[in-house]
Amino acid sequence: MLKVLLDRKAASLYNSVRSLTAWELGRNAAFFIVGFWMLFGLHVGFFRVLAHIHKVELIGPLLVWKLTGMTLLTTFSMVVLSSLIIALTTLFYSFDLPFLMNAPVPSRVVFIEKSIETTFFSSWMILLVLAPYVLALGRVRDLTPGFYLAFASMMPPFVVLAAAFGMAFTLGLMFLFPSSRTRDAIWLMSSCSMGVVYVLLRLSEPEKLARPDMLAVVAEYLNYLQTPTAPWMPSGWMTRALEAVAKGDFGASFWKPFSVLWGSAAAVYAALVLLADRTYAAGYSGAQESGRRHRSQDVSYYKEQEWLAGWPKAAALAVLLWKERKAFFRDVKHWSQIVLILALASVYLFSIQRLPLETPDLKNLVAFLNLGIAGFVISSLGLRFTFPSISTEGRAFWVVKAAPVGVDTLMRAKFLFTLVPMTLLSTALVLMSNHLLLADRFIATLSFVTILAMTFTLCGMGVGFGSIFPKFNIPNIHQLESSAGGFVYMAAALFYIGLTIAFEAWPVQMHFRERFGHPGPWDYLGLALCGACLVVLNVVAFALPWWLGRRHLETYEEK
Amino acid sequence: MIEFSGVVKRFGDLTAVHRLDLKVEKGEIFGFLGPNGAGKTTTVKLLTGLLRPTEGTVKLAGLDVVRDTTAAKKKMGLVPDEPFVYPKLTGVEFLRFVGDLYEVPLEAQKKRIPELLEMFELRPWGGELAETYSHGMRQKLVLAANLLHEPEVLVLDEPLVGLDPKSARLVKEIFQTLSTRGCTLFMCTHVLEIAERLCSRVGIMISGKLTALGTVSELKGGKDASRLEDVFLELTGGSEYAALLKHL
Ligand SMILES: Nc1ncnc2c1ncn2[C@@H]1O[C@H](COP(=O)(O)OP(=O)(O)OP(=O)(O)O)[C@@H](O)[C@H]1O
Ligand SMILES: [Mg+2]
Numbered sequence: 036m037l038k039v040l041l042d043r044k045a046a047s048l049y050n051s052v053r054s055l056t057a058w059e060l061g062r063n064a065a066f067f068i069v070g071f072w073m074l075f076g077l078h079v080g081f082f083r084v085l086a087h088i089h090k091v092e093l094i095g096p097l098l099v100w101k102l103t104g105m106t107l108l109t110t111f112s113m114v115v116l117s118s119l120i121i122a123l124t125t126l127f128y129s130f131d132l133p134f135l136m137n138a139p140v141p142s143r144v145v146f147i148e149k150s151i152e153t154t155f156f157s158s159w160m161i162l163l164v165l166a167p168y169v170l171a172l173g174r175v176r177d178l179t180p181g182f183y184l185a186f187a188s189m190m191p192p193f194v195v196l197a198a199a200f201g202m203a204f205t206l207g208l209m210f211l212f213p214s215s216r217t218r219d220a221i222w223l224m225s226s227c228s229m230g231v232v233y234v235l236l237r238l239s240e241p242e243k244l245a246r247p248d249m250l251a252v253v254a255e256y257l258n259y260l261q262t263p264t265a266p267w268m269p270s271g272w273m274t275r276a277l278e279a280v281a282k283g284d285f286g287a288s289f290w291k292p293f294s295v296l297w298g299s300a301a302a303v304y305a306a307l308v309l310l311a312d313r314t315y316a317a318g319y320s321g322a323q324e325s326g327r328r329h330r331s332q333d334v335s336y337y338k339e340q341e342w343l344a345g346w347p348k349a350a351a352l353a354v355l356l357w358k359e360r361k362a363f364f365r366d367v368k369h370w371s372q373i374v375l376i377l378a379l380a381s382v383y384l385f386s387i388q389r390l391p392l393e394t395p396d397l398k399n400l401v402a403f404l405n406l407g408i409a410g411f412v413i414s415s416l417g418l419r420f421t422f423p424s425i426s427t428e429g430r431a432f433w434v435v436k437a438a439p440v441g442v443d444t445l446m447r448a449k450f451l452f453t454l455v456p457m458t459l460l461s462t463a464l465v466l467m468s469n470h471l472l473l474a475d476r477f478i479a480t481l482s483f484v485t486i487l488a489m490t491f492t493l494c495g496m497g498v499g500f501g502s503i504f505p506k507f508n509i510p511n512i513h514q515l516e517s518s519a520g521g522f523v524y525m526a527a528a529l530f531y532i533g534l535t536i537a538f539e540a541w542p543v544q545m546h547f548r549e550r551f552g553h554p555g556p557w558d559y560l561g562l563a564l565c566g567a568c569l570v571v572l573n574v575v576a577f578a579l580p581w582w583l584g585r586r587h588l589e590t591y592e593e594k
Numbered sequence: 595m596i597e598f599s600g601v602v603k604r605f606g607d608l609t610a611v612h613r614l615d616l617k618v619e620k621g622e623i624f625g626f627l628g629p630n631g632a633g634k635t636t637t638v639k640l641l642t643g644l645l646r647p648t649e650g651t652v653k654l655a656g657l658d659v660v661r662d663t664t665a666a667k668k669k670m671g672l673v674p675d676e677p678f679v680y681p682k683l684t685g686v687e688f689l690r691f692v693g694d695l696y697e698v699p700l701e702a703q704k705k706r707i708p709e710l711l712e713m714f715e716l717r718p719w720g721g722e723l724a725e726t727y728s729h730g731m732r733q734k735l736v737l738a739a740n741l742l743h744e745p746e747v748l749v750l751d752e753p754l755v756g757l758d759p760k761s762a763r764l765v766k767e768i769f770q771t772l773s774t775r776g777c778t779l780f781m782c783t784h785v786l787e788i789a790e791r792l793c794s795r796v797g798i799m800i801s802g803k804l805t806a807l808g809t810v811s812e813l814k815g816g817k818d819a820s821r822l823e824d825v826f827l828e829l830t831g832g833s834e835y836a837a838l839l840k841h842l
Binding site: 329330331332333334335336350351353354357358361362365366429430431433434435436437438439440441590592593 | 642643644645646663664665667668670672674676678679680681682683684686687690691692694695696697700703704707708711720721722723
């Protein structure tokens with residue numbers, strides 16, 4: 036039975052590989068190459084950090100293993116958290132579930148298949164990032180292939196254990212709280228806790244490891260290093276086993292943690308399957324029910340109408356914005372994402388504050404380059420929220436399409452709806468960073484004006500590209516992020532950000548000449564030229580995708 | 595009121611609608627019949643501007659549906675074959691949304707929305723998200739939305755699918771009332787009894803071609819005894835179903 040289900044996956048994978056168009060093939064190749072270089076860069080970074088730490092006198096090797104233990108613990112908790120979230124979709128909301136649950140397949144088999152899927156999807160990306168670390172570790176310590184082999188042999192139970200915990204949590208949640216409102220609340224809470232974990236991890240300041248002088252008492256520091264990180268966790272077992280192998284010891288000190296890891300993975304997974312036997316079917320049936328909640332049936336004015344009251348022909352825009360707001364905030368998934376974004380923003384600012392920058396000049400330079408990072412944050416959020424916003428009309432798109440409003444009104448509503456929060460976030464990031472970095476007046480003004488323009492243009496690009504590549508009937512809106520259109524949007528956005536920074540580099544250079552006291556630092560012709568380039572860049576980057584998207588939506592015919 | 599002239603719609607190498615010429619007068623209830631895949635839904639989408647004709651023009655109250663889109667859409671209401679609505683809006687909010695899109699004054703909405711919900715027996719559900727609605731409830735919600743903005747032309751794609759007998763009866767009465775008030779109805783249906791009882795004229799489309807057009811009695815060819823079903827089966831070659839049954 037399980038084989039039938041897995042064969043189906045293999046067949047659809049084979050079909051989608053076989054039907055790849057040249058464009059898709061090229062895109063995948065591009066993804067692959069970019070991804071490879073990113074991993075390579077990560078490897079170089081890990082290698083340099085590890086090599087640096089390893090050279091610290093006396094305690095170098097200790098430090099390396101301490102760091103490895105922390106890395107594995109982080110990996111473990113990330114797999115737990117992501118499996119917890121992914122399990123919700125794979126186990127309970129997959130679109131093939133109604134079919135599978137009706138088919139004469141035992142629900143245990145369905146669960147096992149879906150648990151494999153969950154484990155895979157919740158771990159592959161994290162493992163991909165871990166690989167350069169392990170490679171760096173091996174290179175720093177001159178380790179043999181046996182080490183990598185031992186590592187690879189311990190990865191499956193490690194990942195299965197982590198994913199099993201996440202799935203057990205989700206199973207229990209869905210079983211205990213069949214009413215969806217309670218479930219939503221708990222879901223939100225768990226994503227909040229994920230945000231908190233994330234912030235805490237950052238606040239634990241792992242960089243302190245590299246600076247023994249920061250911990251006052253040397254003995255205390257040594258003690259800290261020698262106690263393994265969370266020894267009772269699978270990551271602790273794994274660290275011990277790896278440490279043994281690194282010493283060339285394949286004896287008891289390797290076998291013991293190794294077999295504990297495998298043994299407990301098997302036991303925990305078996306327990307999970309037993310748990311699923313009792314809870315999965317009931318939880319699935321609960322998941323079908325949507326929350327019942329009576330809302331007001333009043334017909335009255337809404338805020339958008341007041342805000343846009345003075346504007347001509349803004350009635351349709353107002354009602355579209357109102358609908359957008361209602362629909363957006365009723366989806367708990369959005370709430371939990373907002374929590375995560377706020378966590379991300381605080382980590383971002385915290386990292387800026389901790390940058391070891393000695394001189395005011397360096398700080399100002401970083402304040403300028405920070406624009407690029409802020410732009411990157413905005414465009415990635417755009418990939419998640421702005422780009423899919425047209426497609427979220429979904430199968431109800433006909434309502435607007437058949438109504439006497441142009442698609443450009445719809446686009447404008449989507450644009451305005453994302454513009455406001457994005458601008459708040461991006462200006463907050465830039466203003467706070469400038470404050471932390473003590474940016475001077477020129478840099479502060481320049482970066483503020485730039486981030487305003489950038490956010491405006493990036494939101495326009497998001498809606499524009501979203502209209503060029505809409506998908507109104509996909510089962511899961513997150514599939515859009517990894518679609519061809521999402522890739523094109525992201526590439527265009529990054530190109531735009533790069534060009535913006537490039538056009539501003541010259542004026543910034545003039546500014547620095549002034550700071551350094553060079554005579555006649557300002558080249559006014561150059562300034563005007565850069566300004567003109569920026570204006571043209573923004574107009575084109577905004578208007579071109581917008582215009583193309585509008586035309587595409589006007590003539591859009593469903594496939 | 596509605597005028598198709600020389601309309602062709604191709605999807606790749608498939609011609610879904612083949613040179614359609616058709617006029618429907620004001621206040622008519624026009625029934626559009628045909629086997630599955632004949633091109634009825636495609637015609638409806640061409641009429642409502644969801645699809646653009648490959649050739650020919652579609653006019654509504656003298657307005658070209660492609661060129662004067664907004665003006666034409668203002669006069670038109672649509673009940674599509676699959677009543678998808680926004681899952682995260684309540685029934686009342688959906689009506690409010692449609693009302694504002696079609697610029698129905700707030701005072702009229704305040705009065706009409708509760709009335710319409712009452713009429714379609716949706717009142718207890720008006721404050722709940724549409725994602726909890728059944729198919730029939732969504733169908734009725736879409737119908738209510740169309741009555742809210744009082745279109746001159748109402749286009750319906752199988753409006754009775756999924757309605758319970760009581761609602762179906764109600765809807766049929768509504769159609770008749772609308773027609774006496776001067777509203778033009780263009781309706782696709784598979785229920786021949788409706789075509790016979792309600793429609794002033796019917797057209798039968800087969801493989802994208804309009805093969806028969808006229809009042810029900812004209813189609814019957816004056817033979818009172820024969821039923822519309824027989825005429826339909828004769829035209830669509832459905833009388834060979836005995837041959838198909840042998841696969842069972
Ligand atoms: N977007 C599309 N792309 C390609 N082909 C289409 C598309 N929409 C419809 N078709 C094809 O056009 C033909 C007519 O389809 P249509 O939906 O109009 O039929 P119908 O008369 O409404 O049928 P039914 O009674 O089943 O609703 C079919 O062969 C269908 O496969
Ligand atoms: Mg149809």
